[in-house]
Amino acid sequence: xxxxxxxxxxxxxxxxxxxxxxxxxxxxxxxxxxxxxxxxxxxxxxxxxxxxxxxxxxxxxxxxxxxxxxxxxxxxxxxxxxxxxxxxxxxx
Numbered sequence: 001x002x003x004x005x006x007x008x009x010x011x012x013x014x015x016x017x018x019x020x021x022x023x024x025x026x027x028x029x030x031x032x033x034x035x036x037x038x039x040x041x042x043x044x045x046x047x048x049x050x051x052x053x054x055x056x057x058x059x060x061x062x063x064x065x066x067x068x069x070x071x072x073x074x075x076x077x078x079x080x081x082x083x084x085x086x087x088x089x090x091x092x
Contacts, residue, residue, distance in 0.1 A: 034090035041084040048077035 055070040 034087045038084070038087045038091050041080065041087050045077060045080040045084050048073055048080050052077050 052070060052073040055066055055073055059066045059070060
């Protein structure tokens with residue numbers, strides 16, 4: 001298994017487990033436990049999007065290595081955005 005696949009699989013597993021734990025605890029107070037993690041998840045998503053855009057600028061110089069990094073960061077940004085959206089839905 002490639003390193004990028006392991007990172008993506010680990011990220012998806014962590015987001016799934018975090019979502020399940022937060023969903024279980026969401027009803028314990030007014031906004032639920034998910035509200036605590038909305039802002040950090042948004043910051044993570046924005047950071048990944050910025051890094052993805054930055055690697056896109058360097059693809060012209062070093063085609064192959066930067067393209068694989070760009071694809072991995074793009075996939076992680078999408079996963080982080082979906083996790084952030086799920087947290088927002090749970091918090092409301």
